[in-house]
Amino acid sequence: MKNLQIRKHIMTGISYMIPMIVAGGILGALAKGFGGYNIGALSIKAGATIFSNVNVFNMPHLWWSVAKLGEYAMSFGVAVMTAGIAYSISDRPGIVPGFIIGYTANVAKTGFLGGLLMGFVIGYFILWMKTWKLPKALAGLMPVLIIPIVATMVCGLVFLAVFMAPLAGIMTALQNWIIGLNSGSKFIIGAVIGACMGFDMGGPINKTASMAANALAAGNIFGPEAAKIVGGMTPPLGIGLATLVVPKKFTAAERDAGISCIPMGLAFITEGVLPFAAADPIKVIPASMIGSALAGGLAMQLGVESVALHGGIFVVPMMVNPWGFMIALTLGTVVTAAIYAVIKKTPTADDLAASEDIIDLDINF
Numbered sequence: 001m002k003n004l005q006i007r008k009h010i011m012t013g014i015s016y017m018i019p020m021i022v023a024g025g026i027l028g029a030l031a032k033g034f035g036g037y038n039i040g041a042l043s044i045k046a047g048a049t050i051f052s053n054v055n056v057f058n059m060p061h062l063w064w065s066v067a068k069l070g071e072y073a074m075s076f077g078v079a080v081m082t083a084g085i086a087y088s089i090s091d092r093p094g095i096v097p098g099f100i101i102g103y104t105a106n107v108a109k110t111g112f113l114g115g116l117l118m119g120f121v122i123g124y125f126i127l128w129m130k131t132w133k134l135p136k137a138l139a140g141l142m143p144v145l146i147i148p149i150v151a152t153m154v155c156g157l158v159f160l161a162v163f164m165a166p167l168a169g170i171m172t173a174l175q176n177w178i179i180g181l182n183s184g185s186k187f188i189i190g191a192v193i194g195a196c197m198g199f200d201m202g203g204p205i206n207k208t209a210s211m212a213a214n215a216l217a218a219g220n221i222f223g224p225e226a227a228k229i230v231g232g233m234t235p236p237l238g239i240g241l242a243t244l245v246v247p248k249k250f251t252a253a254e255r256d257a258g259i260s261c262i263p264m265g266l267a268f269i270t271e272g273v274l275p276f277a278a279a280d281p282i283k284v285i286p287a288s289m290i291g292s293a294l295a296g297g298l299a300m301q302l303g304v305e306s307v308a309l310h311g312g313i314f315v316v317p318m319m320v321n322p323w324g325f326m327i328a329l330t331l332g333t334v335v336t337a338a339i340y341a342v343i344k345k346t347p348t349a350d351d352l353a354a355s356e357d358i359i360d361l362d363i364n365f
Contacts, residue, residue: 007278013084013119014274020080021202024073025269025312027066033314035063037307040071077202077271078115079103085116089123090130093143097122097151101159108160110167112203117163122155171208178212182221187297193224194231194296194332198288201235202271214309222305226319227296229268229306230329233313234295235288236265236272237329238336242287246341265333268312280344287340295332299325 031039042064045053050068055061082102086094098119105114129147138146178196181189196209209231213224243250243258250258257275264272277284302324308315316322 009085009088009120009123010116010278011275012088013081013116014271014278016084017077017081018271018274020073021077021269021271022264022267024070024075024077025264025271025310026267027070027073029070029267029311029314031063031067031070032308032311035060035067037309037311037315037318039063040067075106076103078106078111081112082115082119082122085119086122086126089120090126093126093130093147093151094123096148097126097155100152101156104156105159105164108164108168109171110164110204111171111207112200114159114163114167114204116203118155118159121158122151125155126151167204171204171211174205174208175212175215178209179215182216182224186223186300189224190227190300191293191297193227194234194299195289195293197228197231197270197296198235198290198292198336199285201273201277201288202269206232206270217307217309222307222320223300223303225306225309226299226304226325229308229310229312229315230299230304230325230332231292231296232268232270233265233329234292234332234336235270236261237333238265238287238291239273239276239284239340240265241333241337242340242344245337246344249341249344249346251347266313268310283340283343287336287343290339291332291334291336294335295328298328298331302328304328 035042039060042060044050044061044064047053051065054065056065079099079102082105083095083098086098088094101118101122102115105111105118108114126147129142129151132142134142134146174196178189178192181192193209193213196205199205210228213228216222216224240258240261243255243261247255254276261272264270273284273288277288303321304324305320306315306318306325308318316325319325
């Protein structure tokens with residue numbers, strides 16, 4: 001029961017994060033698709049703010065603005081998740097500290113893992129604060145003054161003093177290892193990047209592999225970018241396909257979530273798989289990693305290169321050997337779908353009831 005509660009807290013946070021990530025990812029993909037892969041670097045004359053001289057009736061300015069909206073949405077994804085977890089544990093007082101510290105975790109490059117961990121730290125710290133016996137004059141200030149200030153300061157300092165350096169150090173070491181693989185087999189580095197992209201679906205390992213590919217792209221090595229993109233697109237497309245191929249193995253809520261995975265996958269939003277991974281990690285993660293590793297390795301072996309860092313299906317025409325990319329994506333998707341369709345158990349009546357609680361994304365304040 002305790003594990004179910006932990007999963008429910010995680011899923012509450014993820015349920016709030018996914019719309020933010022979907023909005024940011026698709027807006028960014030549309031901007032790159034219609035405005036060009038480098039639209040975010042468009043130079044616009046500065047004013048009082050970066051938007052002061054923007055003319056949305058000018059097409060480059062329009063898509064630059066859309067790209068900025070997507071960029072800001074993506075930067076708040078971890079913060080929303082942390083706030084959602086803290087809210088699930090401690091109710092509304094957890095929202096403000098969760099959002100502040102979640103955003104700090106994102107800026108500190110600990111990303112999804114840091115935000116996830118701090119959501120629980122904040123939530124349970126606030127539950128403890130609620131047991132404090134205060135005079136009546138101060139009790140009314142607890143939710144609007146005392147809890148937001150104390151929880152944010154204490155939990156924020158705990159994050160900065162205890163968790164930030166180890167988590168960031170692990171991610172940096174992994175990133176350097178991936179970059180070092182570039183001197184060896186193209187298939188191997190592509191498979192490693194792909195497997196990392198499919199491991200935690202937008203989490204710290206995924207983001208570390210993404211940063212390693214970006215670092216190589218800065219040195220004019222663009223093959224790993226293709227492996228990154230195809231490795232991130234494969235899990236949601238594969239899991240979505242599995243729900244269509246063997247619908248009887250999924251609940252109605254899972255089938256709906258599976259359908260939504262398909263456009264997310266096309267837009268390179270790996271986070272669409274998170275509801276499935278949180279509910280059934282032992283089966284979802286291996287299926288995703290194998291399919292993504294195959295896709296990433298094939299993309300690099302076939303000589304696919306991408307100068308675009310994001311954009312999903314919208315930037316495929318700009319790639320070197322786009323047909324090679326589509327072959328890798330198709331095979332990786334089919335393999336992920338086939339593995340998950342085979343190992344996924346047909347749900348029992350009890351599983352159906354529990355799954356409806358865990359997968360449901362309609363969790364309201």
